[in-house]
Amino acid sequence: MSENSERVTLLNESREFIPSDAVTDSSNNGNYQWMVFRDCMNTFVHSLIALSVFVTLCFAFQSIPLSAFQLHICLSVAGYQLLMSHGILSIACYNGWSSSMKHSHRRRSHWILQLAGSILAIAGSVIMIRHKTVNFNTVHGKLALAALTFTCVSLLNGVMTLYKVGVGNAVSSQTFKISHLMIGSSAFAVSSVCLSFGFIKESFRNWSSNEFAYIMIAITSSYTIIIVLKPWFTIISKLTNKVKSKIC
Numbered sequence: 001m002s003e004n005s006e007r008v009t010l011l012n013e014s015r016e017f018i019p020s021d022a023v024t025d026s027s028n029n030g031n032y033q034w035m036v037f038r039d040c041m042n043t044f045v046h047s048l049i050a051l052s053v054f055v056t057l058c059f060a061f062q063s064i065p066l067s068a069f070q071l072h073i074c075l076s077v078a079g080y081q082l083l084m085s086h087g088i089l090s091i092a093c094y095n096g097w098s099s100s101m102k103h104s105h106r107r108r109s110h111w112i113l114q115l116a117g118s119i120l121a122i123a124g125s126v127i128m129i130r131h132k133t134v135n136f137n138t139v140h141g142k143l144a145l146a147a148l149t150f151t152c153v154s155l156l157n158g159v160m161t162l163y164k165v166g167v168g169n170a171v172s173s174q175t176f177k178i179s180h181l182m183i184g185s186s187a188f189a190v191s192s193v194c195l196s197f198g199f200i201k202e203s204f205r206n207w208s209s210n211e212f213a214y215i216m217i218a219i220t221s222s223y224t225i226i227i228v229l230k231p232w233f234t235i236i237s238k239l240t241n242k243v244k245s246k247i248c
């Protein structure tokens with residue numbers, strides 16, 4: 001046997017004993033492809049969030065000292081789009097940076113990120129509301145108010161879910177969990193629509209261009225849809241289980 005063919009045989013043999021390959025082979029039932037797809041989507045979402053937040057912050061930090069208008073953009077985007085999006089993602093077992101954490105630690109990072117995100121987002125919105133003389137007279141303003149309301153309710157609801165508080169027998173902790181998923185993901189989704197209306201504002205289009213504003217809207221919509229898919233699938237499966245258990 002030549003030296004080359006010996007090396008090929010050795011390489012082939014050694015491949016058969018690589019434990020990670022054994023794991024890969026045992027999950028050859030479609031699960032493996034799904035896990036790879038999920039991880040790729042997760043990386044894709046992280047890149048889109050980074051891009052959207054980075055561009056918006058560049059726009060906001062055009063000049064120093066920051067005006068109320070600039071501050072409202074910095075705080076709202078950091079709160080809703082950076083911290084809250086990671087707060088939602090952190091609870092998922094496949095999310096990049098939190099995947100090796102214990103479930104209890106993922107839950108902790110979830111509420112810390114949600115709390116910090118909500119504080120920044122509320123501060124950013126309140127600064128602009130106080131700055132304006134007439135409030136909620138634009139689509140952007142109305143959406144910001146809706147996101148703010150969802151955020152406040154979600155905070156309250158999240159605390160109740162954390163401590164598994166039920167209101168007597170009437171509302172179970174499971175109902176709180178479902179409503180927390182609904183309200184929390186809605187707060188994030190509405191804030192993304194609000195941000196998209198922010199990108200259409202003349203000041204942003206003058207700084208960039210019409211085309212760039214539409215690209216930013218496409219980027220924001222893409223990661224928002226991917227992020228809220230998981231909570232909405234969980235809501236549907238929990239509701240289906242509830243209905244099934246009532247029927248059977």
Ligand code: HEM
Nearest residue numbers: 076077125128129135136137138140141144195198201204
């Ligand atoms: C998630 C991100 C954002 C949130 C939550 C948010 C929130 C708000 C809030 C609460 C107001 C006051 C509304 C009122 O009292 O009527 C406001 C006004 C305003 N925002 Fe934003 N904003 C965001 C992003 C942006 C961006 C990126 C721009 C970029 C140009 C922008 C531009 C404006 C302008 C020009 C106003 C004043 C006119 C109006 O009310 O529509 N916002 N925003």
